[in-house]
Amino acid sequence: MTKIIQISDPHIVPKGQLAYGRVDTAAPLKSCVETINRMLPNIGPVDMAIVAGDLTDFGTAEEYQLFRDIMEPLGIPYCAIPGNHDNVAAMRTGFADQKWMPNSGPINWTEEFEDLALVGLDSNVEGEAHGHLTDATLDYLQQKLAALQQKPVIVAIHHPPILTGIEKMDIQNLRDSRKLQTILSEYHGELKLVCGHIHRNIIASFGSVICQIAPGTSHAVSMDLRVGAPNCLTKEPGAFLLHEIRGGILTHCIPIGQFDGPHLFYPDKS
Numbered sequence: 001m002t003k004i005i006q007i008s009d010p011h012i013v014p015k016g017q018l019a020y021g022r023v024d025t026a027a028p029l030k031s032c033v034e035t036i037n038r039m040l041p042n043i044g045p046v047d048m049a050i051v052a053g054d055l056t057d058f059g060t061a062e063e064y065q066l067f068r069d070i071m072e073p074l075g076i077p078y079c080a081i082p083g084n085h086d087n088v089a090a091m092r093t094g095f096a097d098q099k100w101m102p103n104s105g106p107i108n109w110t111e112e113f114e115d116l117a118l119v120g121l122d123s124n125v126e127g128e129a130h131g132h133l134t135d136a137t138l139d140y141l142q143q144k145l146a147a148l149q150q151k152p153v154i155v156a157i158h159h160p161p162i163l164t165g166i167e168k169m170d171i172q173n174l175r176d177s178r179k180l181q182t183i184l185s186e187y188h189g190e191l192k193l194v195c196g197h198i199h200r201n202i203i204a205s206f207g208s209v210i211c212q213i214a215p216g217t218s219h220a221v222s223m224d225l226r227v228g229a230p231n232c233l234t235k236e237p238g239a240f241l242l243h244e245i246r247g248g249i250l251t252h253c254i255p256i257g258q259f260d261g262p263h264l265f266y267p268d269k270s
């Protein structure tokens with residue numbers, strides 16, 4: 001029973017700085033690592049974690065080093081895909097020692113487990129907020145899916161190809177996604193698409209597959225579905241996802257932090 005944790009959008013900034021002048025992003029990622037490590041005996045074993053993009057806010061070498069320093073105590077290995085806030089070249093250099101990091105081209109990789117495969121795809125468009133998958137990336141996905149035959153698959157892309165109703169994010173989603181939809185929908189096994197970018201837990205259909213967007217670790221894009229709503233963040237509690245094979249692919253959303261409990265519902269009955 002493969003289990004994968006998904007962390008998304010940590011937006012690490014240089015030490016001592018706040019993202020957008022108001023969000024401490026390092027402390028919530030540290031808290032996320034602590035939460036996962038504390039929970040592992042109850043929810044594990046977990047095979048690996050994926051960080052679904054926007055590891056850093058500005059894509060600098062200093063930020064990638066700080067990200068790695070904060071993630072270092074995590075009790076499971078992790079892979080990462082770039083988001084729009086990342087810089088593919090700097091990220092490649094920052095993780096050059098990791099076997100999942102390709103030497104050149106888009107940061108696409110595949111990890112195979114006994115009953116699940118995880119495919120990470122690079123949707124970064126340099127200097128742009130929206131996402132796009134190049135023909136090379138779509139070919140990579142197509143070839144990987146063909147080789148996996150009917151094995152359950154999670155495909156991870158930072159930018160969601162769906163519309164969420166949050167207007168300022170929908171204009172920077174994954175563009176030109178028709179071919180992706182065809183490739184995913186034609187897969188013969190179970191397949192789930194997981195994303196980041198919106199910093200909210202959102203679930204939708206994309207063709208014949210389920211698309212789930214992960215919450216962020218430190219701040220959410222504000223919940224405002226009005227036309228013309230301003231582009232805002234809200235410091236909602238951070239969370240991460242746990243994907244596991246339990247019959248099919250099942251996903252839990254777990255808040256970051258330490259909370260009162262667990263308490264027995266009926267202590268007298270033990």
Ligand SMILES: [Fe+2]
Nearest residue numbers: 009054197198
């Ligand atoms: Fe983000």
Ligand SMILES: [Fe+2]
Nearest residue numbers: 054083084197
């Ligand atoms: Fe993003």
